Amino acid sequence: MALFGFGFGIPAAWRPFGEDVFANPLVIFFILAGIALLALRAIAARPVPELIPERALVVGCVVGLAAFLVGNWVGVHVLAVH
Secondary structure (H helix, E strand, O other), rough: OOOHHHHOOOOOOOOOOOOOOOOHHHHHHHHHHHHHHHHHHHHOOOOHHHHHHHHHHHHHHHHHHHHHHHHHHHHHHHHHOO
């Protein structure tokens, strides 16, 4: 989550997916995370909380959000991605 959060944060100010609310890189990041969890559920044929504890899921989301914000800061202030 941290790696992909950071990766989605770097070009976030540039808005690479468009100007729509659902095209925001943070929204796309969490949609892809949800799709990955649904795929894990389908592949394992077991509920996700049996595979990954709820606390770890929440921590992963918080870490992904923090990494997104760090990546956004790096993209805007260090790399000057526009």
